[in-house]
Amino acid sequence: MLLDAYTGVGTFAILLAPSVKRVIAVEESSAAVADAKQNAGDLQNLEFVLGRTEDVLRNLPVKPDVVVLDPPRSGCQPRALESLIEMAPSRVAYVSCDAETLGRDLKILCQGGYRLDEVAPLDMFPQTHHVECVALLSRGESSSQPGPAILTLASASPRRRELMDLLGLEFAITPADLDEDSLLGESPVEMVERLSRQKALAVAAGMESGLVIGADSTVVFEVQAVGKPVDDDDARRMLRMLSGTTHHVSTGITVVDAASGQILSDAMTSQISLRDLTDQEIEASIASGVPRDKAGAYAVQDTDLRPAADWEGCYNNIVGLPICRLLEMLQELGYLLPDGWTVPDAVACGDDCPTVSAQLQEGSP
Structure with a gap:
């Protein structure tokens, strides 16, 4: 199961739905959810949930295997990251255009048992200090964990x-x-x-x-x-x-x-x-x-x-x-x-x- 937090109008959820069994997409804007449902068309394995990510994650009845995070520039709320670490999905993809909040949240995730595998920057905002980044994390022994020769x-x-x-x-x-x-x-x-x-x-x-x-x-x-x-x-x-x-x-x-x-x-x-x-x-x-x-x-x-x-x-x-x-x-x-x-x-x-x-x-x- 894939969880798309901060889904907006469903861009990532819709693109990834054909590759997974089930997608739960979370968005706090009712107008965006309405547009997302229209964009999803006849996709049967895609469910949209209206609410704030930090609230929905705390009450999610199923554990996701993969999570996509695309929060606003302010980054994820601490409660959202706490719930995510507790659910322990095997993979996390974090999309951000703000390097400072991205670094802050990646540090929390790495301290919570994730390993940062890759960060790919994309210059989608020329002549500004914003750089779109996609960070991939995996669950398991983190490079932040002490151990032999770490x-x-x-x-x-x-x-x-x-x-x-x-x-x-x-x-x-x-x-x-x-x-x-x-x-x-x-x-x-x-x-x-x-x-x-x-x-x-x-x-x-x-x-x-x-x-x-x-x-x-x-x-x-x-x-x-x-x-x-x-x-x-x-x-x-x-x-x-x-x-x-x-x-x-x-x-x-x-x-x-x-x-x-x-x-x-x-x-x-x-x-x-x-x-x-x-x-x-x-x-x-x-x-x-x-x-x-x-x-x-x-x-x-x-x-x-x-x-x-x-x-x-x-x-x-x-x-x-x-x-x-x-x-x-x-x-x-x-x-x-x-x-x-x-x-x-x-x-x-x-x-x-x-x-x-x-x-x-x-x-x-």
Whole structure:
């Protein structure tokens, strides 16, 4: 059985009726229902119901196998989506010309156990911000559900792997092999956001489902990006240059839904002040090998060198992966954290993190 919600004059219901056993079409405008019945002609398997979709769905006596949603630009009412999720039809086709309300409703459906299989845009409203989209969803294990390797870290960084391990969420590692040079005229923040996006997209291209996390970090000193040292002499130069200075660390972060192609990208910047490092400390650090794969040739979490005198902003952002922002982005894409899960103390950012501060302000009365 097919349910055509918001049927209007019956366009979809009439077109699809010959392909299914039964169609129930819902419309709240009596004039539209009258026109729809006239348009339907002699179709015997098509029933029109006058009423608001959110009311009809709650009292529908039969469970539909497939549902077509074509709501007004304001999208579906929450009660309609709740009833739809409860009925759990195997397939849903959602037609919309408003990207904002479409995204809002798709998020609710994906959190309710649906997988977003495809979104096809159609430019039916030239020179306006409206784009007609048809989204296809199927019931079953959603890419938003936690499970083995549902999260993939597109990075070989041991620090990012350690942070992900501390979260206690299952994930896989598939490093992206990319040229990490900056582009002409590109700022450090633009560079790390671009590289994080390229890493995530490169790995997601080889996957059918799952959420792929890309990240890239750089030290920013006097408006210039300070990358990884090419050798020990370069590490020595960097450490001497940064010793006793206040500078910044910027990290770009991207999450890609491999199934839908949806992309979220952002960049965060934290401020850090290094203490004055002695030549002996610098040489000992170089001998340990720590600077070799670190932007700026140091690690804020290095318990031997202990380079930081102070910092402002997200600490994990300085390490290389802003967990606070990552969790926000994962949930924006429908990822469901395990019941009862909380952020482990080992990766908690602290109240001075801008993301955490914003969350606290939103939660305050």
